[in-house]
Amino acid sequence: MSTPFAQEGMNRLKVLHIAPTPFFADRGCHIRIRNEIESLPRQDVEVTLCTYHQGRDIEGIQTHRTWKIPGYASTGVGFSIFKFPADIFLFALVLRKSILIRPDILHGHLHEGALIGWCVRTLLFWRKIALVMDMQGSLSGELATYGTFHRFPFMLKLFRLIEKVIYRLPDRFFCSSSRSREALVNEFHVQPDKIHLLEDAVPDFRGRDVLRRADLHIPPEKKVIVYAGSLLAGKGIDSVKYLMKSLLGQREDLFFLIIGYPEAELQTFVQENRLSQDCLITGRLDYEQLLAYLAVADLAIEPKFADSGEASGKTLHYMAAGLPVVCFDTGNNRRLLADSGFYADPGSDQSLAAAVFKALGDHEAACRKADEGRNRVRRHFSMDRCRDVLLGQYAKLSGRDEATMRRPDPDRGQ
Numbered sequence: 569m570s571t572p573f574a575q576e577g578m579n580r581l582k583v584l585h586i587a588p589t590p591f592f593a594d595r596g597c598h599i600r601i602r603n604e605i606e607s608l609p610r611q612d613v614e615v616t617l618c619t620y621h622q623g624r625d626i627e628g629i630q631t632h633r634t635w636k637i638p639g640y641a642s643t644g645v646g647f648s649i650f651k652f653p654a655d656i657f658l659f660a661l662v663l664r665k666s667i668l669i670r671p672d673i674l675h676g677h678l679h680e681g682a683l684i685g686w687c688v689r690t691l692l693f694w695r696k697i698a699l700v701m702d703m704q705g706s707l708s709g710e711l712a713t714y715g716t717f718h719r720f721p722f723m724l725k726l727f728r729l730i731e732k733v734i735y736r737l738p739d740r741f742f743c744s745s746s747r748s749r750e751a752l753v754n755e756f757h758v759q760p761d762k763i764h765l766l767e768d769a770v771p772d773f774r775g776r777d778v779l780r781r782a783d784l785h786i787p788p789e790k791k792v793i794v795y796a797g798s799l800l801a802g803k804g805i806d807s808v809k810y811l812m813k814s815l816l817g818q819r820e821d822l823f824f825l826i827i828g829y830p831e832a833e834l835q836t837f838v839q840e841n842r843l844s845q846d847c848l849i850t851g852r853l854d855y856e857q858l859l860a861y862l863a864v865a866d867l868a869i870e871p872k873f874a875d876s877g878e879a880s881g882k883t884l885h886y887m888a889a890g891l892p893v894v895c896f897d898t899g900n901n902r903r904l905l906a907d908s909g910f911y912a913d914p915g916s917d918q919s920l921a922a923a924v925f926k927a928l929g930d931h932e933a934a935c936r937k938a939d940e941g942r943n944r945v946r947r948h949f950s951m952d953r954c955r956d957v958l959l960g961q962y963a964k965l966s967g968r969d970e971a972t973m974r975r976p977d978p979d980r981g982q
Contacts, residue, residue, distance in 0.1 A: 580614040581966055584671040586662055587619040588655055588680035592626050593643035594855045595798055596768075596881045597704055600744065601677055602855075603769045604702075605629055607955040613962070616669055618662045620654050634661050644830055645798050651680075659684045666692060672966045677702045679734050686737040698965035701738035702766070703748050706731065732756055740961055742766035745900050764961055767904075768881040769954035770888045770945055778863035784848060786864060790823035791928055794865035794891070796858065797872075797882045799828045804871030809837055810917040811869065815924060816846050827853050827861055862889035867927055867934070870895035873915050880904060884949050887941035892934040894923045904949075908940035 585605060592598045605615050606628065617629055621636045622643055634657035640650035658680075666674070666688050674697055676685035682701035689697040735741075735756045741763045743749040749765055752758040781788055793815075799805045812824050824843075826834065829852040838847050853861065862868070868886035873896045883904050886893045895901045897911040910927040913919035927934050963969065 580612055581962060581968060582614045582669060582671040583673045583675055583962065584662065584666060584669060585615060585617045586674060586676045586681040586685050587617060588658055588678055588684065589620060590623040590643040591619040592623050594852060595645065599855055599881055600704065600768050602626060603771065603951060604954060604958060607769060607951040608958060616665060618658060618665055620658065632661060632665055634658050645800060655680050655684065659687055663688050663691065670695065671697060673698045673700060673962055675700045675702060678704060679731060682738055683734050699738045700740045700742060702742045704744045705748060706751055739965060740764065744768060746903055747900055764957060766954065766957050767949060768884055769951045770884045770949055771951055773859045773888050776859055779860045781864050784864060786823055786848065789821065791821055792823045792825055792865045793867050793869060793924065794825040794827065794862060795869050796827040799831055799834050804873060805834065807871035807917050807920060811921055811924065812843055812847065813841055814921050816843055822846065825865055826850065858885060859889055862886065862891060865891055867891060867924065868893050869924065870901065871920065873898065884945055887945045890938050890942045892927050892938045893941060894920065894927055896920065905941060906944060908937045908944060
């Protein structure tokens, strides 16, 4: 059966995604990229992904990798000196593939992806390739959050200047949060009509296999509190440590399930504070296994309190799994959860602990909020909604008929 594009004598829209990161490494940034690509109807959109040499391939995503860089094997979060040669190699790869594939649109993820995309389309200027930047937070804001240049503050100012220049390059912006959109308009003076909110999407988890507590050797009588994400200061791991030490010291019926990496420092903390019996740290977990592990929990926590503009994909996955969520009262969290969250005073670990106790102590309210959160994800953060935003802007940039691009892919699972 022919598609509308075939009937009109048109080829599939060609989009080349640029991921300046070791995709796929089972973390938030990569999950966003993966879900965006998998939301697109393959019968109408041909997607190619260019990324670093390390990471695992995902079935169904046409992936091309850079040449290997000796000594660069890490897939973790944070600054690395190896990123400079990796981005040069990535530029060469994107240029080569753009010459061969002739994409209609370059979709650059993160700031480096947008800069690489601009360099490539400038060299191939006669092709008139459209450029999209997919922004997951402020570059200088993230560097400040991770303390990358705390000893060299002038470097932070330099990256702030580079960030301003990059924001002058794309034709369109996709922002993962309203905070990022506000920063582009108010701090970097980007034209509002170029910016579009594209929040993280979550696949439909209904009907998928789950684990039992016995599978993880978790006592059945325990109340399980789960955290899933990078175990870094910028993601709120210090608040998680506070909760573990404080709550486990007050109640014997609690158990912490920690999903994420790098886990070495947290393992040391658990051992030093003799919390091993009431805590399980899984380390890195394949994204495909995440729901199965979330299913054993009673409550989820989102301890991040950074103002870099990043969204929180983990919160959406908590909601999709039907878990009540405890978090700080920030604009991003309010936008995701609305009235379905248990909120703590921003930046206060004591308030976060009190919110956990409140959620555990009111079973009826916890169940009600969990149901509200799950329904909210299905209405506002589905893969279909992500597809519609992407295709709407792709159509405008490429001059295609938008109506023919808003059809579900019969080969894609929900």
